Amino acid sequence: MSAQTPRPIRRVLIAGGGIGGIATALALQQQGIDSVVFERAPALRDGGAGLHIWTNGMLALAHLGVADQVAKIAPAQSECHFATSTGRPIGMYPVGQFVERYGQPTVAIGRSDLHGILRDAVTAPVVTDAEVTGYTEHPDGVSLHFADGTSEEGDLLVGADGVRSAVRAQLLGPQPPDYTGYIAWRGHAKMSPEEFPPGTFRALFGPGTRFTYYDIAPGVVHWMSVADGPAGGRDKGTPEQTLDMLRSRHAGWTDPVQQILDATTPESILRGDVMDRKPDSVWGRGRVTLLGDAAHAMSFNIGQGACQAIEDGLVLAGHLASPGATVTQALRAYEAERQERTRPMQLLAHRIGVMGSLQNPAAVWLRDRVMGLVWNRTFHSTERDHVAYGTRWNSGATATAV
Numbered sequence: 394m395s396a397q398t399p400r401p402i403r404r405v406l407i408a409g410g411g412i413g414g415i416a417t418a419l420a421l422q423q424q425g426i427d428s429v430v431f432e433r434a435p436a437l438r439d440g441g442a443g444l445h446i447w448t449n450g451m452l453a454l455a456h457l458g459v460a461d462q463v464a465k466i467a468p469a470q471s472e473c474h475f476a477t478s479t480g481r482p483i484g485m486y487p488v489g490q491f492v493e494r495y496g497q498p499t500v501a502i503g504r505s506d507l508h509g510i511l512r513d514a515v516t517a518p519v520v521t522d523a524e525v526t527g528y529t530e531h532p533d534g535v536s537l538h539f540a541d542g543t544s545e546e547g548d549l550l551v552g553a554d555g556v557r558s559a560v561r562a563q564l565l566g567p568q569p570p571d572y573t574g575y576i577a578w579r580g581h582a583k584m585s586p587e588e589f590p591p592g593t594f595r596a597l598f599g600p601g602t603r604f605t606y607y608d609i610a611p612g613v614v615h616w617m618s619v620a621d622g623p624a625g626g627r628d629k630g631t632p633e634q635t636l637d638m639l640r641s642r643h644a645g646w647t648d649p650v651q652q653i654l655d656a657t658t659p660e661s662i663l664r665g666d667v668m669d670r671k672p673d674s675v676w677g678r679g680r681v682t683l684l685g686d687a688a689h690a691m692s693f694n695i696g697q698g699a700c701q702a703i704e705d706g707l708v709l710a711g712h713l714a715s716p717g718a719t720v721t722q723a724l725r726a727y728e729a730e731r732q733e734r735t736r737p738m739q740l741l742a743h744r745i746g747v748m749g750s751l752q753n754p755a756a757v758w759l760r761d762r763v764m765g766l767v768w769n770r771t772f773h774s775t776e777r778d779h780v781a782y783g784t785r786w787n788s789g790a791t792a793t794a795v
Contacts, residue, residue, distance in 0.1 A: 402426050402713055402720065406537045406547035408525045409554035410437050412508055413685030413702030417551060418517040419457050420710035429545065430515075431523040431537065433554070437512065441661065442504045442579050443607065443615030445594070448488070450700030451497035452783030453707055460497060462510045467502035468592045468608045475768075477761055478599035480647030484768030491780060496787050501594065501607045501615065507699070525559040530679045549680040549720050551709070553702070556668050558687035565675065570668035570690055572624040573746050577693070578639060579663045582614040582656035589614050589649070597646060598761060601752035604643055604650055616653050617693070618642065621750050624666045632659035667692050669743055672736040676728040680720055684709065689735040694745035697738050697779065705731055707786070734782065 405421055407414045410432030421428045446454070446467070454460040471489030476482050488499040512519070524540035528550055535550040552560025556570045582589075594607040606616040618639050628635045636659045643650050670690040676683045685702035692698075708731055712723040748764075751757050764771075 402548045404429065404547040405713075406535060406545060406550045407431065408537065408550065408552050408560050409558070409685070409687070410434070410519055410521070411553065411555060411685070411702075412504070412511065412699050413687075413705060414551070414553035415508065415511040415515055415519075416457065416703045417553060417684060417706030417709060418515045418519075419459075419511055420706040421713070422516060423457070424710045424714040426710065426713060428517045429547070430517060430519040431525060431539070431545070432519060432521045433524040435522045437519055437521055438505060438508070441581070441663065443581075443609040443617075444502055444504050444507060444699045445607065445696035446500050446502060446507070447696060447700055447780055448491040448495050448497050448499050449780045449783030450697075450703055451500060452495060452787045453700070453703045455497055456707060456786035457511075457514070457703070459510050459514050463500065463502060463507065464498070466506060466610055467500035468610070469498035469500050470592045470594050470607070473499075473594040473596070475596045475598070475764070476647070478597050478602075478604070478643075478646045480597075481761070483598065483761055483765050484772070486772050486775070491776075495780065495784060497783070501609045503609045503613070503615070504699070506610065525554060527563050528560065528681065530681060535680050549682070549713075549724065551682055551684050552687045553684040554687055556670075556686040556690045558683065560681065561683055561687045564678065564681055564683065565673065570670050573667045573669055573692055573743070573750075575619050575621050575667055575746065575750050576626065577665055577667050578618045578620075578635070579665075580616055580636075580657045580659075581609075581661040582616060582653045583612055583658065584608075584614050584653070584656050585612060588652065588656070597650070598749060598757075599643075599646070600754065600757045601750055602642060603749050604646060606650075606653055614653055614656070616657070619667070619749065621752065626664075626666075628664055632662055635659065635662055635664075667746070669739065669746075672732070672739050674732070676732065677724050680724070682709070682724045682728060688731070689739055691735070691739045691742040692746050694742040694749070695738060695775075695779070697742070701735055701738065704734070704782075737778065 405428040407430045410430045418428045473486040527538045529536040536544045596605040602620040609615045669692045676688045684705045709727045712727040
């Protein structure tokens with residue numbers, strides 16, 4: 394049967410069992426489309442970091458039927474504060490206003506907690522210890538190949554296998570992601586509500602380094618320390634020595650930075666080079682497409698990475714369920730729509746990272762004051778360009794609506 398002849402999609406292959414891959418399986422499930430998820434890790438897990446889920450992400454999760462479960466454990470934020478390392482205010486986002494305007498809050502949650510909620514809602518099989526090595530496209534389907542020599546057949550392939558995607562490497566070439574020039578250390582602190590008011594979010598900017606913190610569950614504070622440095626490095630010594638290094642880096646910073654570090658479990662600290670990519674004009678060919686970090690890797694600087702992966706899954710499922718559309722037509726329509734959405738976010742996240750890496754005292758002084766001057770305008774553009782997109786699902790529109 395020709396790839397240009399519409400027919401029901403019987404089986405979607407999803408490479409990658411992270412948040413994007415699992416959310417896509419759930420979105421396809423809602424549309425009555427079967428899928429199977431392949432994860433290279435021996436066990437399904439999605440890390441111990443924290444996630445900032447903006448209201449547009451919560452609206453997408455509501456459409457997937459899991460927002461209420463997320464809200465039960467994820468602290469809702471009313472204000473997101475930004476300041477210098479000494480505590481001088483730069484600006485504030487009144488994100489609590491989004492509840493009245495859009496019906497969902499902005500929240501913070503542990504990545505593994507969100508991943509678990511999505512996984513529990515999915516009925517599609519998830520195959521672990523399945524390392525993808527490549528694929529072969531046929532006129533009516535795709536064969537996905539694995540390191541153990543086996544293959545699986547499906548009508549199409551979604552590469553949701555992360556920033557170092559094997560699907561992407563075959564599709565677009567083996568170019569590695571771009572190193573941003575800075576490293577993120579992440580950890581968890583145990584603090585009581587009296588020590589750390591629930592729903593707190595604060596990002597602090599210093600010379601060449603930053604510190605961000607927010608609670609992701611009752612009594613659990615997620616923090617991130619960011620500093621410039623060469624790629625590929627490793628912390629020497631014990632986790633306790635790494636924590637001492639971070640205490641020294643942020644000595645003299647405004648409260649409660651030291652209190653958070655003092656309450657941190659050393660073994661919770663993770664170090665990782667921060668990667669992103671420039672926007673690509675091609676995400677797929679034939680019956681193969683990309684999704685999430687495999688398609689549009691962006692740094693954490695605007696808190697939209699997970700939100701965009703979830704949106705990708707919903708929009709893709711909607712296009713695949715569109716009556717009369719062939720597989721290839723649906724995939725190209727999905728890509729065009731999502732490229733328009735994610736391209737400016739990739740660029741904005743990169744620019745903010747460049748500003749956050751400034752070390753020259755004069756440049757830091759100018760950055761902090763310029764950010765303060767344009768803050769209100771920035772917030773309104775963020776709401777207009779990023780958050781309000783989620784109303785497509787809040788209003789009951791289908792995932793293919795413009």
